[in-house]
Amino acid sequence: MSTHVHSSSTAHSVAPNSSSDEPLNYLTNGHTVKSWLLTLDHKRIALLYLAGVVFFFLVGGVMASVIRMELMTPGGDVLYSPDAYNRVFTVHGVVMIFFFLVPSVPGVLGNFLLPLMIGARDLAFPKLNLLSWYIYIFGGVSALLIVLLGGIDTGWTFYAPFSTTFSNSLVVPAAIAVFITGFSSILTGLNFVVTTHTMRAPGMTWGRLPLFVWAIYATSLIMVLGTPVLAVAIALIGVERAFGVGIFDPALGGDPILFQHLFWFYSHPAVYIMLLPGMGVINEIIPCFARRPIFGYKAMAGAMLGIAVLGFVVWGHHMFVSGQSMYAGLVFSFLTFFVAVPSGIKVFNWTSTMYKGSVNFDTPMLYAIAFIGLFTIGGVTGLMLASLGVDVHLHDTYFVVAHFHYVMVGGTVTAFLGGMHFWWPKMTGRMYPEIWGKLSAIVVFIGFNLTFFPQFLLGYLGMPRRYYEYPGEFQVLNVLSSAGASILAFGFLMPIVYFALSLKFSPKAGPNPWRATGLEWETSSPPPTENFASTPVITTEPYNYSPEDSERAPWDPFGSTTPEEVAHVG
Amino acid sequence: MNTHATHNSSDHHPHVMSVQMNLVIFAALMVLLVLTVVAAYTITGGWGILVAMVIATVKAALILAYFMHVRFGSKLQLLFAISAFFWLALMLGITLLDYISRGWLSIDGK
Amino acid sequence: MSAESATLPVGTIVHGHGAESSHGSHHGSGHGHDPNVAHQFDDAAQQHESVLLGMWSFLATEVLFFGGLFCAYLVYRTTSPLAFTLASQHLNVILGAVNTGVLLVSSLFIALAVRESQLGNGKRVNLYLLGTILLGAVFLLIKGYEWTTDYHEGLIPFAKNFQIPEHNLDEMAHNATPAGRFKLFWVLYFFMTGLHGIHVIIGLVMFGIVMYVVKKRTQTGKSYSNLVEVTGLYWHFVDIVWVFLYPLMYLIHPITGGGGHH
Ligand SMILES: [Cu+2]
Numbered sequence: 001m002s003t004h005v006h007s008s009s010t011a012h013s014v015a016p017n018s019s020s021d022e023p024l025n026y027l028t029n030g031h032t033v034k035s036w037l038l039t040l041d042h043k044r045i046a047l048l049y050l051a052g053v054v055f056f057f058l059v060g061g062v063m064a065s066v067i068r069m070e071l072m073t074p075g076g077d078v079l080y081s082p083d084a085y086n087r088v089f090t091v092h093g094v095v096m097i098f099f100f101l102v103p104s105v106p107g108v109l110g111n112f113l114l115p116l117m118i119g120a121r122d123l124a125f126p127k128l129n130l131l132s133w134y135i136y137i138f139g140g141v142s143a144l145l146i147v148l149l150g151g152i153d154t155g156w157t158f159y160a161p162f163s164t165t166f167s168n169s170l171v172v173p174a175a176i177a178v179f180i181t182g183f184s185s186i187l188t189g190l191n192f193v194v195t196t197h198t199m200r201a202p203g204m205t206w207g208r209l210p211l212f213v214w215a216i217y218a219t220s221l222i223m224v225l226g227t228p229v230l231a232v233a234i235a236l237i238g239v240e241r242a243f244g245v246g247i248f249d250p251a252l253g254g255d256p257i258l259f260q261h262l263f264w265f266y267s268h269p270a271v272y273i274m275l276l277p278g279m280g281v282i283n284e285i286i287p288c289f290a291r292r293p294i295f296g297y298k299a300m301a302g303a304m305l306g307i308a309v310l311g312f313v314v315w316g317h318h319m320f321v322s323g324q325s326m327y328a329g330l331v332f333s334f335l336t337f338f339v340a341v342p343s344g345i346k347v348f349n350w351t352s353t354m355y356k357g358s359v360n361f362d363t364p365m366l367y368a369i370a371f372i373g374l375f376t377i378g379g380v381t382g383l384m385l386a387s388l389g390v391d392v393h394l395h396d397t398y399f400v401v402a403h404f405h406y407v408m409v410g411g412t413v414t415a416f417l418g419g420m421h422f423w424w425p426k427m428t429g430r431m432y433p434e435i436w437g438k439l440s441a442i443v444v445f446i447g448f449n450l451t452f453f454p455q456f457l458l459g460y461l462g463m464p465r466r467y468y469e470y471p472g473e474f475q476v477l478n479v480l481s482s483a484g485a486s487i488l489a490f491g492f493l494m495p496i497v498y499f500a501l502s503l504k505f506s507p508k509a510g511p512n513p514w515r516a517t518g519l520e521w522e523t524s525s526p527p528p529t530e531n532f533a534s535t536p537v538i539t540t541e542p543y544n545y546s547p548e549d550s551e552r553a554p555w556d557p558f559g560s561t562t563p564e565e566v567a568h569v570g
Numbered sequence: 571m572n573t574h575a576t577h578n579s580s581d582h583h584p585h586v587m588s589v590q591m592n593l594v595i596f597a598a599l600m601v602l603l604v605l606t607v608v609a610a611y612t613i614t615g616g617w618g619i620l621v622a623m624v625i626a627t628v629k630a631a632l633i634l635a636y637f638m639h640v641r642f643g644s645k646l647q648l649l650f651a652i653s654a655f656f657w658l659a660l661m662l663g664i665t666l667l668d669y670i671s672r673g674w675l676s677i678d679g680k
Numbered sequence: 681m682s683a684e685s686a687t688l689p690v691g692t693i694v695h696g697h698g699a700e701s702s703h704g705s706h707h708g709s710g711h712g713h714d715p716n717v718a719h720q721f722d723d724a725a726q727q728h729e730s731v732l733l734g735m736w737s738f739l740a741t742e743v744l745f746f747g748g749l750f751c752a753y754l755v756y757r758t759t760s761p762l763a764f765t766l767a768s769q770h771l772n773v774i775l776g777a778v779n780t781g782v783l784l785v786s787s788l789f790i791a792l793a794v795r796e797s798q799l800g801n802g803k804r805v806n807l808y809l810l811g812t813i814l815l816g817a818v819f820l821l822i823k824g825y826e827w828t829t830d831y832h833e834g835l836i837p838f839a840k841n842f843q844i845p846e847h848n849l850d851e852m853a854h855n856a857t858p859a860g861r862f863k864l865f866w867v868l869y870f871f872m873t874g875l876h877g878i879h880v881i882i883g884l885v886m887f888g889i890v891m892y893v894v895k896k897r898t899q900t901g902k903s904y905s906n907l908v909e910v911t912g913l914y915w916h917f918v919d920i921v922w923v924f925l926y927p928l929m930y931l932i933h934p935i936t937g938g939g940g941h942h
Pocket residue numbers: 267268271314315317318
């Protein structure tokens with residue numbers, strides 16, 4: 001209880017929040033459209049990103065619904081042609097990956113929290129930050145225009161020679177849109193890297209950084225070092241398609257596998273661009289709701305850097321059944337198994353953090369627990385796919401589709417939702433309805449598993465991905481999957497509705513409704529434009545939680561703790 | 571770096587390189603340029619590319635260390651420069667691994 | 681971490697002591713002690729370190745950006761060395777060397793400009809920048825001349841008149857080298873030197889702007905050394921790219937006397 005009293009009183013002294021004359025916060029500081037569209041405040045830019053990613057999530061979600069409707073029956077009946085189906089799943093993939101997953105957690109939570117967590121007034125380059133958002137929106141709107149004008153049918157992977165020689169769709173405009181959007185990602189990453197290095201408040205040493213900051217930092221490294229290679233690969237596709245000079249065309253002396261190398265050099269690490277920030281969110285939620293310091297802080301930070309680096313040397317596991325050499329395949333398979341080590345460290349440390357903690361099952365924690373389970377399934381099936389022999393059987397089947405949705409949706413989206421619930425009070429100054437939050441977490445979890453678990457079975461049985469018709473024997477599992485998708489869609493829509501309503505109807509949140517540690521909770525909710533009344537000086541270690549200050553008994557599933565031991569925990 | 575907690579040598583007093591030093595580095599670069607052209611005509615066979623790349627790397631290192639002040643700046647700048655080239659080496663090295671090891675196994679298409 | 685930290689009060693914040701209490705105003709503009717320092721920074725040192733790191737991060741991105749093309753070059757050259765050798769012999773070694781020299785001199789000028797900016801000699805900074813712009817223009821002119829020659833020889837793969845010279849075709853056919861690789865050399869050559877050329881043009885435009893800013897700020901007494909230093913870093917990088925491009929493109933078993941005319 002002492003934590004509560006102390007931290008809230010501190011926050012009051014940081015930013016006095018007497019209700020008589022409410023001081024301006026970042027939301028009330030300027031009401032014009034211009035004050036939003038030309039803002040340099042990282043917190044407002046975070047909300048701009050929120051608007052963007054929610055919009056593109058809905059676009060990608062509509063495409064997913066069309067796909068699941070089409071696949072309810074073995075024949076092609078919803079869409080008029082296989083070609084139309086190709087365009088729909090390509091839009092789903094391109095929009096979800098480049099315009100939702102990549103910018104989601106970094107763009108929204110990263111932007112909002114990074115300066116707050118390190119005690120800075122803003123990012124190092126506020127104008128660059130705004131420019132990133134405009135590039136992102138420009139790229140996204142261009143992509144949508146391209147869809148309206150006819151779309152592309154190459155899949156999000158743009159594989160040559162289909163994309164360069166055979167496709168009859170708008171490959172070059174789409175390539176340009178993705179190319180441009182890449183620079184948004186690069187500039188965001190650059191900004192975050194520099195900010196983490198130079199903008200930390202006095203006392204905020206590397207060993208005291210919240211793990212979310214470590215996650216964002218590791219992510220930013222990948223953005224800066226990986227994204228340009230995608231840009232080049234995509235540019236080469238554009239040149240090849242426009243001039244037909246044979247860069248990737250074997251008939252003209254080129255090598256299509258070279259494209260795959262360049263593409264996956266970015267696109268495997270991109271998986272971690274999408275996942276690491278999610279892991280960062282989970283790192284913050286679990287200690288807070290288990291009331292325990294994170295287990296193995298250094299191992300957790302190291303694991304994220306390790307994932308970022310190792311992630312760059314495993315890309316060939318996407319190419320086991322291409323013309324890649326068998327020796328390269330062996331090396332890539334071996335290295336891929338190594339990524340399981342830091343990932344495993346993280347999963348074990350999260351669960352260890354909960355063990356003997358005082359676990360509180362509020363909405364953010366429900367999402368975090370869902371994350372651990374779903375990410376574990378996604379990760380372990382990834383190891384199956386990393387095995388050379390197994391991959392020959394499973395490559396390009398629904399098993400792969402299920403695997404990466406467990407990682408991307410079960411991982412990233414779940415973490416994003418958990419993080420949005422956790423920091424919603426900070427961002428808006430309002431609580432969300434807890435009952436509805438819990439319900440949404442449960443509905444998402446059930447809907448998700450019902451949608452994607454059958455796809456593991458479908459893939460194992462041999463159903464290939466990217467086909468709009470299939471043999472009748474696959475129908476039961478496909479119908480299950482489509483049914484799950486409708487539940488999942490409902491689960492995703494619920495937070496959008498109650499978050500919006502909470503702005504008007506929910507009770508006001510204090511500076512620190514979760515009694516969480518971390519600098520962002522030391523300022524008022526919503527924070528003032530300059531974040532802190534005065535530059536904070538940090539003197540304590542992160543994650544100063546202890547189970548004793550909770551009203552609940554520590555979580556002790558094995559009943560092995562004596563009261564004396566409890567007293568020593570933390 | 572954190573400007574309050576730790577004092578960084580590169581801050582406040584940026585290193586000013588003398589005109590003489592600048593000219594020495596420039597002269598070295600020009601000599602290396604001549605050297606690489608001469609080497610290209612005299613060294614034949616597989617060693618040619620190796621020598622050319624070694625010379626180019628030395629030139630790049632000189633520019634990085636002196637003209638770009640890596641030698642006098644913070645360690646961080648050195649780290650950034652090294653990581654960029656390290657990542658490039660990862661990409662080039664591992665991609666090349668695929669191409670040179672094709673056909674090592676007597677399996678069709680591998 | 682746990683044992684000792686449990687004794688510390690959670691979330692202790694020591695508040696602005698003396699010097700820093702001036703930060704506490706509402707719109708983040710209260711730390712107006714130094715007009716050269718943007719509002720998000722505490723002092724000039726922090727700003728200096730940040731803008732430098734920003735440029736270094738950007739250059740890391742650039743290394744990998746060009747790196748993708750070097751990767752394509754490496755793969756195709758390793759797998760068909762003959763085609764690359766034959767194609768390279770059509771380039772003019774002398775002009776390439778001259779251009780390398782031109783860029784090296786410009787790098788020297790920039791290094792000197794940075795030096796002068798640190799010493800606060802705005803006029804000399806602009807003199808060196810002007811020199812760099814002129815050298816950059818010379819580089820582009822020479823490059824333009826080379827490209828025109830290539831066009832007349834039918835070596836631009838994006839143009840209609842592209843044709844692999846007969847004797848090169850024969851030699852590749854003799855050695856079972858796919859003739860397409862000859863064309864790919866030229867694709868990569870134009871893509872890479874073109875991209876490099878775009879970087880040169882961007883650099884020249886930037887230096888033009890920097891010259892204007894330096895002139896303005898010399899009059900108002902504001903600082904401009906960060907700007908010169910950061911754009912200088914960019915220019916040195918452009919130079920480094922060329923330092924690698926020159927031997928890789930021009931010096932694969934060159935033929936004495938430069939371009940292979942027929
Ligand atoms: Cu992968």
